[in-house]
Amino acid sequence: QVQLAESGGGSVQPGGSLRLSCAASGRDFSRCSMGWTRQGPGKQRELVATITSSGYTNYADSVKGRFTISRDRAKNTVYLQMVSLKPEDTAVYYCGTSEPDSYAIVYWGQGTQVTVSS
DSSP states (O other): OOEEEEEOOEEEOTTOOEEEEEEEESSOOTTOOEEEEEEOTTSOOEEEEEEOTTOOEEEOTTTTTTEEEEEETTTTEEEEEEOSOOGGGOEEEEEEEEOTTOOSEEEEOOOEEEEEOO
């Protein structure tokens, strides 16, 4: 059973930084893609960043140059380093993973709240 547990959310001022973590369990994730989505108040869910099993990364235009996704295979953990945060980054951030040898993210965690406000 795939389980994903996000952590690291919180409140930060504009221009600040946060690092989200997601601990995955329940299978071998070495052949899985992983990613982060977010849903802000009154907004549709948005795919923020993904990383494949080979380490290829992709980002939404809204976060390019500010967010960095990475993974630690030994710990089955994926990270989202966020810098230069803006109020529009306020959202619940969800971690996700795919089936082995697939790119589509189909499993999601419960989410962690990120609030950017002065």
